[in-house]
Amino acid sequence: MTEDLLWPRYRGPDDLPSVEAIPLEARGLPGSTYDLLVRAASTWPDRTALTVLPDAAQWRGPAQLTFARLLDRVHRYANLLHRLGVRRGDAVALMSPNCAELIPATLAAQLAGIAAPLNGALAPGHLGELLRRSGARVLIAAGPELAPEVWAKVPELTGALDAVLVLRPREAQAPSVPLPRLGGVLVGELAELSRGDDASGFAGETPAAGDLAAFFHTGGTTGTPKLAAHTHAGEVANAWMIAANAMLDGDAVVFAALPLFHVNALVVTLLAPLFKGQQVVWAGPLGYREPALYGEFWSIVEHYGITAMSAVPTVYQVLARYAVGAADISSLRHAMVGASPLPDAVRTAFEAHTGVTLVEGYGLTEATCASARSFPDAPRPGAVGQRMPYQHVKAVHPDSWTELPAGQTGLLVIGGPTVFAGYVTGRDDRGRPVLDGLGKLVDGWLDTGDLARLDSDGFVHLAGRAKDLIIRGGHNIDPAAIEDALLAHPHVTGAGAVGRPDPHAGEVPVAYVTLAPEADVSEDELRRWAAEHVPEAAAAPKTVTVLTALPVTDVGKPYKLALRADATRRAVAEALAGHGHDSHVDAAIEDGSVLVSVTPGTGEREAISAVLDQYALRWTWSRTTPGPVMS
Structure with a gap:
């Protein structure tokens, strides 16, 4: 892999043709998320990779890991999973708010098998259905000290599990709360059970580019939980498309506060920073849902030199109400926004309050994460962004799927390397995941369910949702x-x-x-x-x-x-x-x-x-x- 091929000039919308002049496969991307982590740990072993805040009140006392130590921990956790019988096609469920252990645990699940993050706020019935579809027999879950409301649901989910690996708060110094016996299921602390496992390498089969990396559940419109399957190649490619942003170099510090069961947290604030060795500062377990975070936010930006952040419009709306005061926030130059429409009043208030331009993006779980991005120096009013390199977008007639000319509104469809492998509908007789596009995939094109028009430069202008989400x-x-x-x-x-x-x-x-x-x-x-x-x-x-x-x-x-x-x-x-x-x-x-x-x-x-x-x-x-x- 050469750095010249890996990092083209990509500062504005006019750079897209020259970026795509070189085929993606010629750029030498890592084959898997594990290969991406190994590359980071080899290139910047002593550089800080993760800074994890306990909560908003204790933001000056974080847990930190270098890239080398992050890889060591991923190896230990993955080797424990391997000892428990997890193999390449096996899912590992993760149900916890963000914490210092969850981040390497997620990467370890992708190394040993397939990561299946769960939103612990869902009802037990929905969680049970997601577990059944994933086939996961190991659950990594927040313990009673970290998230008692999540832990309370675990006993209702153990019917098909072999092991529950428990996460504790980093600051917990007292002896851990005794864990219950759960009907023959192994229950123990992840850190303790993995203490003796090898940190120097992985004992099992490492993943290939085409292997499945993760199952992410989506909102869907059918009333039944859906699991969208991501490949390693798709996650790595999408992370590279985000990291290729020439505005952010290796000295950039990224702020992360969205939950890791969300694709944005995984791809934008975990995998993409690995490409350039960027430090990521993770908020406490509640992330943007912790009210106290907003009162401390500008001090956190100054203290850690936050360069980039990613959030939904409501976060920026709240931040615009909190005085910057004496804090020096000049480091913050890339504030990304997506997931829901951005009201003009929110944009105006935040930009006037901070001097930082909001950069819109567009994506969905079925296209891995991000499919369009904006440029702060080249605003395109009314657009959510230009298609990202090597992704293909077009507006088609909703019935015939005939491509419409630029400027005409139709159903937005996406093609290219980040389109998901399908929904997990169950397991075959050999225990392998069964995937089905369920009508969302047509000849390799993904039906986004959104209505949009495209302009001649490939910028996407949304015109409402054809879907009901x-x-x-x-x-x-x-x-x-x-x-x-x-x-x-x-x-x-x-x-x-x-x-x-x-x-x-x-x-x-x-x-x-x-x-x-x-x-x-x-x-x-x-x-x-x-x-x-x-x-x-x-x-x-x-x-x-x-x-x-x-x-x-x-x-x-x-x-x-x-x-x-x-x-x-x-x-x-x-x-x-x-x-x-x-x-x-x-x-x-x-x-x-x-x-x-x-x-x-x-x-x-x-x-x-x-x-x-x-x-x-x-x-x-x-x-x-x-x-x-x-x-």
Whole structure:
């Protein structure tokens, strides 16, 4: 591998053709995430790789690992997994908030077998289904001292497990809390059980480029958990596409606070920094969900010289409210944002507050992580970014998949080396994962479920979602889970859940239902019922609206866009009324997305604009006749 081939000039959108003039396979990328780690440890053995904060209050007392020590720990953990019977095609489940042990444990799971991260906030039933599909017989889990709410779910998941390896807080000095016996399952601390294992190398078969590296669960739209399978080659390629950013060299320090069950945390803030030997500062277990972090954030940036960070819009919205004060934040020059639409008001407030340009990106789990990126020195208003090198994107007709010319809106599809291998649907008779595109893969192209148009430079302009997924603060919520909860109510005959625009979370879930004749139940009672029956608190609908009939298409299929339009109209009307504006609000469906029109009163335009700019939505002024209201 030569550095000249590995690192082309890639500073702006005009560099893309010259980058792709050399085939990706000629650039000499490492074959696996393990090879990538070995390269980093060999090149920068004594450089700090990880700085892990215990929590926001103790940010001055982190745990740190050099690249060489990180590799040693990965070897020990992987050799323990190998001793426990984990082989190349076996999944290892990981269920824990971020901590100093989880990071090497994730890499070790990819070395010994396949990493299968789990969101511990999911209901036990969903977690059990994900474990079943992955085939994992070893679970690495947060112990009672680190995350008691996660540990409380472990006994309900041990039916198919052989071992549970427990993670402790780094600062825990007292003897560990006694661990329960779980019906013949080996239960022990990961650090203690691996203490005698070899740190100099791995005893098993090392992964090849085409081997499976990870199973990441997605929100999906079917009500059934889905596991998207990533290959080592796909993860390494996507990490390189991010690391190829010429703005960030080996001295850059990356801040990480998204959970490791999210692809952004793995690819953007763990694997990509390995390419250039960049230090990553990891927030405490709660990450961006820890309120105290925001009050300390600018001091953390100054102290560690944070250069780059990645977060969802809600994080930047909150940070814009915290004074920088005397902190020197001049090191911060690359603030990446994605996962949900970025409201103009959030961008304006953060950039005015910090002088740091927000850089939008676009991606999804089924395309490994990132597929489009923006450039701070070459803004393209309205676009989420230019396609990344060696990835292919096009807008196609949703029915025929005929490619549309630049400027026309269609279904966004992605091809290239980062497209996932398929969803895990089970295991074959030899115990190997069975993969199926489940209709998302067509001749190597991935159906993103998003509507978009492309300009002549390959920049992606999103125009709404063809899929029904609700994205709350970057967290995917399956509407089917909400609908199933409501349909379990004895008086509910139909249900539809959609996302309603929200200035803080981007979207929040709301639901619409139809009721049986003579039913005597209030909307508030239905909302409480749903909150008690959804699989996670984030999916609890903010409102439940009773309709005489749910909207359908001409062929009788549920029409979620009409519900989304009504939810958007109601949200905007309520927001304007809350600010004292007696304006009429209408919402229409245009090019597959919702367009809000507002009829202002005299002299209200500037004030109304200030309210609506807090939302990521399309809106315009109107004096036309009001449209129908859904009832």
